[in-house]
Amino acid sequence: MLIVLACCVVIAGVVTVFVQVHAATADWWPRAIPTRVQYDDRDFTCGDDPRRDDVGPDALKGLEPRGRTIGGGVIYAPGGFDLPDGIVVSADGELRACPLSGGT
Numbered sequence: 001m002l003i004v005l006a007c008c009v010v011i012a013g014v015v016t017v018f019v020q021v022h023a024a025t026a027d028w029w030p031r032a033i034p035t036r037v038q039y040d041d042r043d044f045t046c047g048d049d050p051r052r053d054d055v056g057p058d059a060l061k062g063l064e065p066r067g068r069t070i071g072g073g074v075i076y077a078p079g080g081f082d083l084p085d086g087i088v089v090s091a092d093g094e095l096r097a098c099p100l101s102g103g104t
Contacts, residue, residue: 025070032073032091037098039067039075044087044098055097059088 018028025034037044063076066087073091077084086099 030071032071033089043101045101046098
């Protein structure tokens with residue numbers, strides 16, 4: 001009986017992690033460039049189709065590393081207190097433009 005209870009607790013913990021990742025990123029597994037990135041209390045859409053919004057190194061002009069995604073990608077955004085309407089996420093040599101989701 002104790003083994004069954006322990007297995008149930010472990011399964012509940014794993015399910016909770018997957019649900020939290022999904023709530024934060026719209027993906028079921030942590031990815032370096034997830035479908036949705038939360039930065040500065042706002043949501044940015046990076047897309048779910050690989051390489052959909054790839055950009056070149058010029059997109060990083062005026063941006064600086066400001067954080068990491070849940071999967072370890074680097075978030076580039078304007079410095080200071082500027083509220084960005086878009087960010088760039090970098091991982092494994094890929095740069096993805098991520099516009100603000102749903103307003104300002």
